[in-house]
Amino acid sequence: MNAPRVRGRLTLDDRRRIAGWLDGGLGYAEIGRRLGRPTSTISREVARNSTDGEYRPGHAQETAVHRARRRRPPRRPGQPADVVRGFVDEFAALLSATGLPRMTARVFASLLTADAGGLTAADLVALLQVSPASVSKSIGALEAMELVARRPAPSIRGRRERYTIDDDVWLRAWQADTGAHGRVAEVAQRGIGIFGPDTTAGTRLASMGRFFGRLSEQMGGSTLAEAAGYDALTVVAALVHAGRPLTPDGLATALGWPRDRVVAALAALRRRPAIADPLELCDAGSGTVTVEARADRLSPAQREAIRRFHLASPATVVTVEGCRTSSPPATST
Incomplete structure (x- = not known):
């Protein structure tokens, strides 16, 4: 009578039956059928635990117990x-x-x-x-x-x-992500120059560049905490106040700084354009620099709407210093 199909590991009784059936001349397929096991299980069991061509059930059981102990999952103290x-x-x-x-x-x-x-x-x-x-x-x-x-x-x-x-795995992962985000923003900015800010591709790249640029700045730590970051914003303010392009020497003279300090601030603006957002540093030629509104900050539709609004309402004038708005005096009729 065939043995019922079983699950789990082979027991010592199973191994003793295998030894007896092997002595009786039964093949692996028949032994597997009687134990309800695949033929491959029986063949591996016999090959693994045979010495001088003889299958040893006792040794096979000891080896299996030892192997199971080694495979036991490591204990986690304190929790089930x-x-x-x-x-x-x-x-x-x-x-x-x-x-x-x-x-x-x-x-x-x-x-x-x-x-x-x-x-x-x-x-x-x-x-x-x-x-x-x-x-x-x-x-x-x-x-x-x-x-x-x-x-x-x-x-x-x-x-x-x-x-x-x-312990520092999170710092390494953070730095890796920050660098990757910054590179994505840089490539997106180059793409805007290739496709143009008014194209569909340029608009999409602008949106992506703004997102990853901001993310990179936030993840990289507060740029404003660095001296070059503070100086970069001061240079931006100076260029806005001047309202015209200036040379690094001119900025140094006006701000009362050494030229190297101005150069470092300009380098920070080029390296991390998000510092000046929504403005950007631009080379104006002849060694001068200026700042302009970022082309990717407004969509083409928004820029056109603002242009139309400006043409329709030319009376409003924005005075930069003190952020005051004023209008020219009304003329008497």
Whole structure:
């Protein structure tokens, strides 16, 4: 009579039956059918636990128990395993929503919640119940993003390593994102010059450039906290007040600064155009500079509407100094 189909690991009784059926001359397929197991399971079991051509069920059971202990997920002190697993899965789902692959997110969440010593690849395989290849691929992706550090594990036999998350991982990720956002903004600005600010492509690039430029400035820290940032705004104010192009020497003389200080402020304006937003620094020729309204701050439709409004209402005059508005005196009729 055939044995009922079973699930789970082979037991010592299963292994003793295998030994008896092998002695009786049964093949792997028939033994697998009687145990309700795939033929490949039986063939691997026999090949793994045979000595001098003889299958040893006792040795096979001891080896399996030892292997199961090694694969047991690492203990997480203080919280039940199901609570920890639930948090890891929830956090991984949130990371996946930002674009991180699901498996990579699960590995990262597991390392994030691990002890200071980190986890080995075998730990991650046991903890997540996935293949070693999946863990290896995810670790490679995290290392490429500099989110995971590799540490030797001298206490473990063999050439194994532990993976940890350093305390400064967020700073590195922040800096990487800030640089990427700034480069996107710069490329968008170049695109506006290629396609023109009044084209559909130019308008889209302007919107994208404004968004990523602002994001880069905010993520990079307060530029105004830097001396060059303060000086850059002072130079912008001076150029607005002058109402005409000035040379760096002229600015230095007017502001009472050394020329190097003016040059550094101008360099800051060129390096980070968002400092002067909604104005931008422009080269006016003959070594002079001026400031103008950024072409990407207003859409073509908005600029045209303002032009029409200005032509229809020329009486209003804006006085820059003191931000006062005035109108010319009414003429008597």
